Amino acid sequence: MEISDVEALRSAAGVAALADAVAEGDPLALATRLRAAGHDPHLVSLALTQQRLRRSAAGKLGSDAAVMLFTADAVEQATRASVAERRAARLAGSGATRVVDLGCGAGSDLIALARAGLDVTGVERDPVTAAVATANVEALGCTDRARVICADATSVALDGYDAAFCDPARRAGGRRVFDPDAYSPPWSFLLSVAARIPRTAVKVAPGLDHDRIPPGAEAEWVSERGDVVEAALWFGPLAETPRRASVLPAELTGSGAREAPVGEIGGYLYDPDGAVLRAHLVAELADRIDGRLLDPAIAYLTTDSPADTPFARGYRVEHVMPFGVKRLRAELSRRGVGRLEIKKRGTAVTPEQLRPQLKLNGPNAATVILTRLGTAPIAILGQPL
Template identity: 50%
Template sequence: MGRVNDLSALLTDEGQSLLAALRDHDPAQELALATRLRRDHPADLVSAALGQARLRQRAVAKFGAEDAHRMYFTPHGVEQATRRSVAAYRAARFAALGVRRVADLCSGVGGDAIALARAGVQVLAVDRDPLTSAVVRANAEALGLAELIEVRCADVTETDTTGCDAVFVDPARRGGRGRIFDPEAYSPPLSWALSAARTHPVAALKIAPGIPHERIPGDFRAEWISDGGDVKEAVLWYGAFPPGSPAVRATLLPGPHSLTGGGLPDPAVRPVGRYLYEPDGAVIRAHLVAEVARDLDGGLIDETIAYITADAARATPYATGYEITDTLPFNLKRLKALLRAREVGTLTVKKRGSAVEPEELRRKVRPQGPNAATVFLTRVAGAPSMLVGHPLPAAV
C-alpha cells in the first residue's frame, strides 16, 4: 500500500470484504487468487488488498494475530513499529508516572500510540507523512481508540506540544543506505529530541541499542529492553526516575525484570567452572555484566568475553545457565569425536569471540544420534576454546 487513496479504498465495504477473505491466504497461491478476485473487483483494489494482507501477516509477530488482522500497515511501518509487549511496558511506565497526555512524535503506524491509549493515556500522534498519519487514524478507529488518539500530519520539529505533560520521540534511524549509527543523523536529530524532552516533566526517547554510553546526557537515564532474549531497543528517560538513581538499567520482558547498577569493576577472570552463564543482551548493552557476576558469585572466562563462569547453579532472570561437561582447546576433530561418543545429533552452536560460523561447524562435525548438546565457540583466558554442555532446567 503506497497511497492514501489505496487506504481509503480498503476502508470501504468492498475493501473490507476483500481483506476478510484474504486473512489466511496462502502467499504461494497468490497469483491464482489475484486472477480470480479481479473478475469481481477492480484490479487496483485487489492489489492493495493483497499487499495489505501480506503486511498483516508480517505484523502478527509484533502485534499478535487479533490486532494485526484489524490494523493497517505500510512496509516501512511494519519494519519500524515497536513490538506490542515493549510498547505496553513503556505505556505502563508513563501511566504509573501520572502522565495524562503524551505527544507521540514520529508516531509511525501507531504501535506506541495504541499502547498508550490502552493504558488510559491520551495521545497526540504526529507524523509528517500523509499516508502514515492516515494509517494511524485508521488503526485508532479499527481498535476502538479514536477518542483517545488525536492524529496530526505535521513536522514534529514545528509541532506545538503545549498541553501534553510528556513526549515520546521515536526518530527515524534508517535511511536509504540502511541503519543510521550517528544519533545526529537521526530524523529528527537526537540533539533536537533531547531539547524537546527537557521542556516537559516526563519524556522518553527511543534510540539504537548500540549508542555509546558516553553519548548519554547526565540528566537522562538509559534503559535497554529485551523481549524473549532479543534486544529490541534502548530508551532515554527524562524525569522518570528520582535524582541520584542509577544511570543505566536493563529490562527483560516478559516480566518485567529490571536490573540497575553501574560502576562495578570488571569481574576477575577465572578458570572455567561447572556452570556457564550467558547474560541477556540488554544486560550486556547496559554494561551490567559485573552486577550479574556478583549475584552469581562468578567471574569471566576471558576479560573481553561476556560469559560468566561459576561453581554453583543459581536462578537469575538476567542470564541463561548451562552445565559445562567439557572444556577443550579449539580442535574440530576432537569435538567431532566427542560428539560421536556422546551420540549427539542435536547440536546448538553459540559463539562469542570466534570467527567460525555455526553452520560451518555443524557441516564439519556432522552430528548424529539421539542426544542434544550445546557448544560454545569462544576464548578462555585468550585461547580459542570450545565448551560443551547443556542448558540448566528452567527452574534453576
C-alpha cells in the same frame, strides 16, 4: 500506497475486499477469485497487500494487527505490543496526563498510550503513514483519547504536554542509521524536547554508543524471547537508574560501570542475554547468580551451583579442553554427538566453518562453547539447563 488508497480501503467496498482477502493460499488464484466476485481490481491488489502486511505484523501486535492498516515500513518499525504497553504503563504511572508522540508511525505506541488512559497526540510527517495511523486509532476505538496530525515533529508546538515520546526514523535509503545525529528528527532536537518536557522517553537504536547517553538519563535495553528488540532513553523523573536491562518481564538495573570478578571455571556456565550485555550489567548479573567471569574481557559467567535466572542461558559444564578441530572432533565422536549447538565469544572461529569439519554422527545432542582464557582458545562441552 497513496492517501487515496487508504481512503479506498476504509470505504465499504474496501472493507468488503479486505474481509474476502483474508483467505490464505496462492495469491494469484485468490486475486482471480476476488475479481470474479466483483471487487475492483485495484482494491483487490490493495486488500491482498494489506492482509500480507497484517500477517507480518501479527507477531509484534497480536490480534490488533487483524484490523489495522500498514505500510511496509510501518510494519518493520512498529513497536511490539508488549513493549508499547509496558512503556505506556510507565508513563501513566509517572503522573503524566497529556502526551505527544513524535513520529507515531502506524500508531502502535499511540494506541498503547491511549489505552493506558493518557490523552495523546501523534505526530507523523509522512501523509500516507499519518492517514494509516488515523485509521488505526479509529479501528481500535481510541478516538476519545488519541488523534494524529500530519506535520514535521520539529514544527509542532509542545506547550501543554506534560510528557513526550519520541520515535525518530532510524532508516535512510532502506538502510539502518546508527549515528544519532542522522536520525530524523536529529539528536539535537530530541535532546531539546527532553529539556522542555522533563518526562520524555526516546526510542533509540540498540547499538547506541554509551558515550552518547546524556548525563542523568536512564538507558534501557529490552529483550523479548532472546532478542534485543529495542533501546530507549528515559529523562527527568522517568530516569530511575543509570542502566536497565529488561528481559521481559524481568528487569536488571545498575550503574553499567562495574567490573565483575574473574575466577576458575565452575560446574555451570551462563551466557548473558543481549540486553544485559548492551546495558553493561554483567557485574550486576554476576552478583545475582554468585558468578564470576572466565576471562575479564569475555562475557561468559560461571558458577559452582546452578542458578535460576531469566537474564542468561545456562549450561551444565561436562568437559573443558584446549580447542583444536581434531581434538574436538574426536571428543564429540566418543560421546556420539550428532546434533551440536555451537556458541562462541572471543574467537575468530565461525560455526559455519567449524561444523562440517566435525563430521558429526550419533544419536546424542550437546552444546560446545568456544572461547578463550587469556590467549589460549578452549572448548567447553555442556548441556543446556
